[in-house]
Amino acid sequence: xxxxxxxxxxxxxxxxxxxxxxxxxxxxxxxxxxxxxxxxxxxxxxxxxxxxxxxxxxxxxxxxxxxxxxxxxxxxxxxxxxxxxxxxxxxxxxxxxxxxxxxxxxxxxxxxxxxxxxxxxxxxxxxxxxxxxxxxxxxxxxxxxxxxxxxxxxxxxxxxxxxxxxxxxxxxxxxxxxxxxxxxxxxxxxxxxxxxxxxxxxxxxxxxxxxxxxxxxxxxxxxxxxxxxxxxxxxxxxxxxxxxxxxxxxxxxxxxxxxxxxxxxxxxxxxxxxxxxxxxx
Numbered sequence: 001x002x003x004x005x006x007x008x009x010x011x012x013x014x015x016x017x018x019x020x021x022x023x024x025x026x027x028x029x030x031x032x033x034x035x036x037x038x039x040x041x042x043x044x045x046x047x048x049x050x051x052x053x054x055x056x057x058x059x060x061x062x063x064x065x066x067x068x069x070x071x072x073x074x075x076x077x078x079x080x081x082x083x084x085x086x087x088x089x090x091x092x093x094x095x096x097x098x099x100x101x102x103x104x105x106x107x108x109x110x111x112x113x114x115x116x117x118x119x120x121x122x123x124x125x126x127x128x129x130x131x132x133x134x135x136x137x138x139x140x141x142x143x144x145x146x147x148x149x150x151x152x153x154x155x156x157x158x159x160x161x162x163x164x165x166x167x168x169x170x171x172x173x174x175x176x177x178x179x180x181x182x183x184x185x186x187x188x189x190x191x192x193x194x195x196x197x198x199x200x201x202x203x204x205x206x207x208x209x210x211x212x213x214x215x216x217x218x219x220x221x222x223x224x225x226x227x228x229x230x231x232x233x234x235x236x237x238x239x240x241x242x243x244x245x246x247x248x249x250x251x252x253x254x255x256x257x258x259x260x261x262x263x264x265x266x267x268x269x270x271x272x273x274x275x276x277x278x279x280x281x
Contacts, residue, residue, distance in 0.1 A: 004257030037062040082277035089270040093234040126272035134206030148184035155183020232267035239266035
């Protein structure tokens, strides 16, 4: 299992990193198209649709992203979209976590389907537009989510239930603890401060998300990164809730040792548009 995870991670990095660091944003946008299409296919399967219809949903989502690209949407200010997506994730995420696993099937399947596909489309727009802003800017968002996850894992293993008596969401994800969430938040604060220092020391021509927030006030940097760490947990929990409702361990087996695409990007789906909102509001 560990060998599979390592090999899959190496292959993914070998594809993602050259696309990310290529002078143009086009290769990265194309790689993201493939990932979003695969995520849409998984979404169809998690919602009980058959193989053929799920493939159609994947193709349809890729076509929607490509049409947005062709129409020049990536070159426009999408602040209103980031605001609406942020509100939807905050309010919708809170509502879903409140009703938990039993409440998910009560939502009309068509509404669930459209909501998930729209979330994938908005995440593609946010990721590619962030890459168009600059590699440093996009990386600062991606690394924040990864650091929050890693610090949460180790803090949860080391301190889980030592300061609180209840787990974070035992009915949805029994392994997560409040101590893990606090550890993830501490990790992103340290990351943000270190990145701001590195931006200034290196004289970065393209500011990271952290520097953009810091230039408007240290308090905004603190609130922003804590909010992003929290919303990444929401994205993770929402996907876990949906998988439990569908009776699935992973969103698919596309990535050996890692599960599916949605298992890897669940925390990024809300974090990307909200980061764009914070950066450009």
